[in-house]
Amino acid sequence: MKCTRCKAPAEVELRQHNSGFCRSCFIFYFQRQVERAIAKEHMFATDEPVLVAVSGGKDSLALWDVLITLGYQTSGLHLSLGIGAYSDVSTAKTVAFAEARGLPLIVVPLAEEGLAVPEIASLTRRPACSACGTMKRHYFDQLAIDRGFPVVATGHNLDDEAARLLGNVLHWQMEHLARQRPVLEPTHERFVRKVKPLFRTSEYETAVYSFFRGIDYIVDECPNAAGASQLLYKDMLNRLEAASPGSKLTFVQEFLHKARPALTPATASAPQTCEGCGMPTYGTLCGFCRLVRETESRRERRLARVSPP
Amino acid sequence: MHITILPQRKNVEIAGRKRAADVLRQLGFLPGTAMVIRGDELVTEGSMLEADDVVEIRSVISGGVR
Numbered sequence: 001m002k003c004t005r006c007k008a009p010a011e012v013e014l015r016q017h018n019s020g021f022c023r024s025c026f027i028f029y030f031q032r033q034v035e036r037a038i039a040k041e042h043m044f045a046t047d048e049p050v051l052v053a054v055s056g057g058k059d060s061l062a063l064w065d066v067l068i069t070l071g072y073q074t075s076g077l078h079l080s081l082g083i084g085a086y087s088d089v090s091t092a093k094t095v096a097f098a099e100a101r102g103l104p105l106i107v108v109p110l111a112e113e114g115l116a117v118p119e120i121a122s123l124t125r126r127p128a129c130s131a132c133g134t135m136k137r138h139y140f141d142q143l144a145i146d147r148g149f150p151v152v153a154t155g156h157n158l159d160d161e162a163a164r165l166l167g168n169v170l171h172w173q174m175e176h177l178a179r180q181r182p183v184l185e186p187t188h189e190r191f192v193r194k195v196k197p198l199f200r201t202s203e204y205e206t207a208v209y210s211f212f213r214g215i216d217y218i219v220d221e222c223p224n225a226a227g228a229s230q231l232l233y234k235d236m237l238n239r240l241e242a243a244s245p246g247s248k249l250t251f252v253q254e255f256l257h258k259a260r261p262a263l264t265p266a267t268a269s270a271p272q273t274c275e276g277c278g279m280p281t282y283g284t285l286c287g288f289c290r291l292v293r294e295t296e297s298r299r300e301r302r303l304a305r306v307s308p309p
Numbered sequence: 310m311h312i313t314i315l316p317q318r319k320n321v322e323i324a325g326r327k328r329a330a331d332v333l334r335q336l337g338f339l340p341g342t343a344m345v346i347r348g349d350e351l352v353t354e355g356s357m358l359e360a361d362d363v364v365e366i367r368s369v370i371s372g373g374v375r
Contacts, residue, residue, distance in 0.1 A: 203370060
């Protein structure tokens with residue numbers, strides 16, 4: 001197989017685009033895809049500081065690599081989730097990536113704050129993914145606001161978006177469908193813009209980009225991901241893609257182009273201010289503060305049972 | 310050929326010369342869900358793998374959310 005651009009031997013085949021690329025042409029192609037997504041969706045301008053949420057995985061590190069190559073002003077934000085050796089390795093790889101390139105990185109060690117995801121999940125009996133999502137949503141907004149970043153970029157790729165879309169369609173989650181887009185504008189002054197510059201590039205493409213660029217990412221999967229519904233949806237979509245290349249891209253693009261504009265997010269009353277952290281909420285406390293207080297309360301009760309006065 | 314599958318760190322031996330796509334299919338991978346790496350090069354699914362090759366097959370699928 002020959003490279004579609006330069007006719008050198010191809011190292012990667014992209015069936016959804018009916019094309020192949022050599023290493024240097026693939027890197028050029030991938031960076032152009034991201035650059036176009038940022039420009040077409042008006043994600044951010046070159047003079048806007050971007051906070052990149054980095055997990056240590058292939059997608060977020062590939063995203064950060066592309067953004068610095070394209071000349072954007074970026075800082076990294078890493079939540080060390082406290083999921084044992086998996087989090088230790090994820091944090092080490094993220095820190096090594098930033099240090100090797102001289103990039104600013106904010107690391108939030110949740111375990112040191114008593115908020116390790118497995119402990120929260122165990123104490124509150126919530127799914128680990130739910131606790132993890134609450135942590136991420138809170139810290140992404142709060143740290144971006146506190147440090148002066150108008151925008152947070154995440155490494156969600158085409159497969160993530162297609163799986164999420166399939167899940168939302170299967171359950172006809174109209175409110176979620178109305179909010180599924182590559183750019184989410186803030187609805188409150190304490191929220192920031194959220195963008196997904198990799199929404200058109202597949203998981204395979206981000207992995208190949210990371211490999212070609214020599215990015216040392218964590219290959220291991222989060223131990224909490226086993227049995228996750230998102231993985232089931234991805235498997236179904238990959239079977240469809242194998243039979244009909246391009247299906248995932250068409251599914252997401254056509255939804256964004258044709259269906260989503262017809263959906264209107266429900267108008268909610270203006271949020272109040274959380275008594276715990278000052279972030280927006282529709283109750284007295286935001287979801288994050290409710291989770292933290294429930295965790296602390298259950299931890300105290302557990303300690304009292306173990307060591308009675 | 311000697312194959313290491315990541316992230317499971319599972320080692321597999323497959324006899325003979327085979328197309329990368331056939332090896333992936335034999336090991337239960339759908340097209341586009343794993344990289345086939347030989348040394349420091351990526352191998353397209355249409356390429357041939359030799360009997361004495363040492364190959365890494367690295368899954369690209371990630372994700373949680375229950």
